[in-house]
């Protein structure tokens with residue numbers, strides 16, 4: 001995929017798994033270093049893809065802890081996901097600090113504690129020489145975070161094309177999502193490319209400008225209007 005904003009940046013969107021998740025390979029194509037966003041499904045295929053592209057894995061960016069994004073128990077089966085990645089090719093993985101200890105308890109075990117990096121809102125990471133800005137966007141889950149790289153927003157389950165993440169799950173907070181959408185994501189430049197965590201519509205990507213115009217969840221005038229529409 002043509003990635004906006006950084007000449008050395010490439011981003012590959014891969015639809016993967018039974019929930020139409022998107023994993024992304026975000027790379028510095030000069031340094032040949034890459035990070036995987038939300039590696040939960042078909043880890044061997046993702047690693048083969050990195051090898052084919054001659055990219056060295058330098059980390060995993062985690063948008064939030066739900067099992068369709070990192071693995072774990074999901075619809076009666078256990079998915080190795082991130083755990084498989086870390087044992088096949090150990091690398092740092094970046095999770096929001098709000099929920100960091102639970103990653104080890106719930107999903108991964110203490111053996112990968114050295115690889116976990118708990119990040120805060122507005123942290124800056126690097127893939128090779130490409131900077132990645134972390135935006136904490138709670139609401140769908142307390143640890144939801146988006147990654148701004150070049151002019152591209154990797155949004156996890158916070159913002160979808162034409163929609164937004166569910167807020168009826170354990171740990172969800174509808175008010176927090178409203179503020180994440182209206183006070184954080186809505187303030188990004190209109191030409192920011194939206195790279196969501198699932199394929200839930202006819203378009204694979206969008207822009208913040210389009211979502212501000214057409215996505216109903218970006219258009220509520222007040223928290224009360226939003227909560228009423230969401231059934232609260």
Ligand SMILES: [Zn+2]
Pocket residue numbers: 064066140157
């Ligand atoms: Zn989720």
